[in-house]
Amino acid sequence: MTTVAVDQPRILIIDDEIGPRESLRMLLKTDYQVFTADSVEAGLNLLKEKNPDTIVMDIRMPGITGIEGLRKIREIDPDVSVIMLTGFGALDTAKEALRLGANDYLSKPFDASEMRSVISRYVDRTRLQRQSLNAAAEIKELNNRLLQELAQKERLASLGQASAEFVHDLGNPLTIVWGYVQMLAKRLEKSEGGADKAGSPLNELNIIEEKVRTCRELLTMWSSYGSADSVRHKTISVSSIVRDVISGADAVAEQSGVSLKANICDDPCTLFGDPLQIKRAMQNVIVNAVQACSDKHGTVTVTCTRKDFYVDLVVEDNGAGITPAQMQKIFEPYFTTKQTKSGTGLGLYITKKVVEDHHGSIKVDSTPDVGTTFVIRLPLQTT
Ligand SMILES: Nc1ncnc2c1ncn2[C@@H]1O[C@H](COP(=O)(O)OP(=O)(O)OP(=O)(O)O)[C@@H](O)[C@H]1O
Ligand SMILES: [Mg+2]
Structure with a gap:
């Protein structure tokens, strides 16, 4: 059994004669993955399929000749190295091949060590060329x-x-x-x-x-x-800020036909932070949820729960939901799907910034047409 290194370079040999084709395969098989084709058509298919680093091709073949084959190879892959094999006295055809984009030519019968060193040089050339294209x-x-x-x-x-x-x-x-x-x-x-x-x-x-x-x-x-002065941190109660935001959002929800439900824990959930910023962050998420289900006259449920060292604010709605493509962008500044409703697309960008400034996290889970859940987690004061 032969083991093939994953990154072993690949050589494609195109020759209608079995003799040179097989002797090349024997010569190269220990150092390369070798693919062979007995016609240009078969060779072009292998080129597309195997992406070789170097092609060795006979110049004279029945049907599509090596010269025509070269043109087609260059259309498919301008970077792969191509070495033409020429018969005795075919110097003019070899020059024509170089003009058409072949990289080199060797005459038949070839010398094994020369063939090895030429192929190794051209494999390196193709790989460097591809690397620099990838880098570009x-x-x-x-x-x-x-x-x-x-x-x-x-x-x-x-x-x-x-x-x-x-x-x-x-x-x-x-x-x-x-x-x-x-x-x-x-x-x-x-x-x-x-x-x-x-x-x-x-x-x-x-x-x-x-x-x-x-x-x-x-x-x-x-x-x-x-x-x-803008750093206005003090000891604040997250649950009372949430209550406050909900009482302000009640009127908006009512006008939009949305039912706004709240389940706020009794614990004050105190942390050291900027009350106004926290209020803004929560307001953005709650108002978004109300807006998302106003067409459906849906429901928004806000839950504030104290865990050991943090508080979770969960805002759940059964509104329009967020598609995976939108999800990639919702925290970017100016991303909005509310152009007609004068949304600025800054709400969630600000919210994320505020939450992160308070060492918290914000997570979203959404299914289009079913609803969305935002979870804001903020670490609490421990002393
Ligand atoms: N609960 C939600 N349900 C569905 N989509 C949402 C929800 N929350 C946010 N989005 C989507 O994320 C986008 C960005 O929200 P963001 O709050 O940043 O801006 P906005 O609401 O469009 O504008 P602004 O907040 O300035 O009024 C929204 O336009 C909307 O597409
Ligand atoms: Mg918003």
Whole structure:
């Protein structure tokens, strides 16, 4: 039994005469995987199938000649080395073969040691040529990837500039809204005699006030983004933040005909972190889930469970789901399937960043048309 090394170079011999064909096979079989063909047609099939490193081909054959065969070989594989075998007095044909892309020629009858050394040289040549082509393709791919990353960074940088202006421009009207909301709340309280009556518009006004406060806090956070002040970590309760986010998302869910269910553990689930950032992260995932099942009027279930050293926030929906192709991209900035609904595609990118800044992880499992489950895991304070 002969054992063949996986990476043993491959030689294809094309010759209609059995004598030279078999003597070449005997000569080369210890160092190479050898394939033989008795016609150009059979040789071309083996070329496609076996991807040889070097071809040794007789120049004169009945039917398709070696010269025509050479043309066809070059159409299939421009890189494989081809050595032509010429008969006595066929120098002109040999020169023609070189012109058409053969790499070398040897005359019959050939000298065994010369044949071995020529083949070994051309096997090396083909392999080097293929390696450099592969390297060039890899460099091209790497270059494209780097260009894409650069374009993405440029977009983020210009967003940073735009957001500075946005923060500035939004600050003033928001302060005015804040003032009016408080004024309105006071007036209502007075006219209702201070009582917290059921069905009173004061309840909705309190929610508006709370949301405007969040907007102002977000603006403050953005205006100090990047400065040392932006690190605003403190001891926070994840479960109360989740409750808070759910009470804010309730109205959106109701308007979209989505049922929002929550199962929040009693443990405060405390960790050292930035409350506003954690709120943003959770809000993005919960709002995405509500949006994903608004067409179906589906259900979103939010569960917050304390485990030994961490808390799991699970957001499960029975909405549209995410296809495998989309799944590759959902955490990339600007990837959105909500172009018509003015999605920016920054939600999950921000969420992942926030979760990772808090040493946590985010995982997704989804089946198109069935639903999606996001799990955010955050490590808790241990002391
Ligand atoms: N629960 C989900 N079900 C189905 N698809 C989802 C879900 N969550 C996210 N996706 C997909 O991931 C994409 C990216 O989400 P991401 O929150 O980053 O941006 P967005 O929701 O499109 O826009 P924005 O958050 O800025 O409004 C979405 O457009 C959507 O295709
Ligand atoms: Mg989103």
